[in-house]
Amino acid sequence: xxxxxxxxxxEREVMRVGGDEVIPVDVRVIAATNRNLEEMIRQGIFRADxxxxxxxxxxxxxxxxxxxxxxxxxxAYFLSKYGKGQLSVSSAAMEVLRxxxxxGNVRELENMVEYLVHIEAHEVLPQHLPIMEFSxxxxxxxxxxxxxxxxxxxxxxxxxxxxxxxxxxxxxxxLAYAYLCSNNxxxxxxxxxxxxxxxxxxxxQQLRHRMNLLAQWGLLTIxxxxxxxxxxxxxxxxxxxxxxxxxxxxxxxxxx
Numbered sequence: 001x002x003x004x005x006x007x008x009x010x011e012r013e014v015m016r017v018g019g020d021e022v023i024p025v026d027v028r029v030i031a032a033t034n035r036n037l038e039e040m041i042r043q044g045i046f047r048a049d050x051x052x053x054x055x056x057x058x059x060x061x062x063x064x065x066x067x068x069x070x071x072x073x074x075x076a077y078f079l080s081k082y083g084k085g086q087l088s089v090s091s092a093a094m095e096v097l098r099x100x101x102x103x104g105n106v107r108e109l110e111n112m113v114e115y116l117v118h119i120e121a122h123e124v125l126p127q128h129l130p131i132m133e134f135s136x137x138x139x140x141x142x143x144x145x146x147x148x149x150x151x152x153x154x155x156x157x158x159x160x161x162x163x164x165x166x167x168x169x170x171x172x173x174x175l176a177y178a179y180l181c182s183n184n185x186x187x188x189x190x191x192x193x194x195x196x197x198x199x200x201x202x203x204x205q206q207l208r209h210r211m212n213l214l215a216q217w218g219l220l221t222i223x224x225x226x227x228x229x230x231x232x233x234x235x236x237x238x239x240x241x242x243x244x245x246x247x248x249x250x251x252x253x254x255x256x
Contacts, residue, residue, distance in 0.1 A: 005029075006050045029054065034105070064102040064109060069153060069218035071097060072232040074106060076221060078113035087117065089124040094233045096126050154238045157217050169210050171242055172200040174219065177231050178239035186229065 008014055009029065013022045031054050040046035064071070075097070079085050089097075102108055112130055119128050161170050176194040180186045186194075192207055202210065211229065214220035219235035231239060 002047045002050050006047065006053060009050075009053045064105050068098050069157065069234060071109075072218050072221060072234070073215070074109055075113065078110050079117070082114060082117045084113075084117040087124065088122065090126070091233055093124045093126050093129060096129055096131070098233070100131050151237075153234055154241050157219065157234065157238060158241075160217060161213075164213065166210060166213060169200070169202065169206070170214055172198060173207070173210050173214060174231070174235060174239045175242055177220075177229075177235070178243060188229070 008025070008027075012025055012027075014025050015022055037046050037051050041048045041051055064074075072094075075089065076085070079087055104111070115130055116124055116128060121128060158167075161167050172195055173191060176191050176198065177186060180190060180194050188204070188207060188211070191211075192202065192204065195202060195207070211220060211222060214235065215222050215229075219232055219238055220229055221232055222229045
């Protein structure tokens with residue numbers, strides 16, 4: 001198979017199975033692997049010439065355990081994919097998921113969601129998670145680790161927001177969610193009114209942009225219709241951090 005693929009890449013020609021006609025092709029090949037190809041080359045398992053033919057533009061996608069901020073969005077996507085977008089996941093269950101190492105990466109998360117959509121409960125609890133059966137790092141037994149990990153995530157996401165230049169606006173939006181309602185869920189118009197009350201004036205388009213940024217950073221879950229948007233677990237932790245900061249200031253946090 002490696003020989004055939006190398007020929008296609010080099011000669012840009014293919015031949016149908018059972019055929020005798022050479023067909024020219026103009027294609028771009030996207031290859032993905034979770035294996036160490038350089039080590040496989042040293043072991044004589046993978047062809048070096050094929051490796052360098054494929055290695056034109058390399059994009060490294062970090063494993064899920066290294067980008068745990070993406071967990072909320074991936075979870076929401078897979079729940080929607082399997083027709084269970086309305087299924088609620090408890091805070092305790094989310095803490096377990098965030099502290100799990102995910103050795104099977106995103107595929108393991110999808111398989112877990114496929115299992116969860118068949119449970120009869122309306123809310124996913126830690127005992128519903130199949131990873132609880134074999135994980136050697138049960139989050140509910142390590143509260144200190146959970147809080148340390150969450151604190152680090154909060155610091156990282158606030159630093160990222162600052163780098164993007166939207167620190168003041170995004171902080172104000174997070175605080176508006178936190179102060180507006182007990183379940184941290186609200187519609188865009190409610191948030192806009194709450195911001196005005198805090199002396200922060202954003203157009204509807206600007207607010208939508210800031211909300212999308214917060215969603216990209218794993219702080220906000222945006223829902224369509226009248227259900228409103230809500231803070232994720234990381235969003236709630238970040239809002240609590242901002243509240244404690246604000247309590248030490250004479251004036252509320254405003255955009256720069």
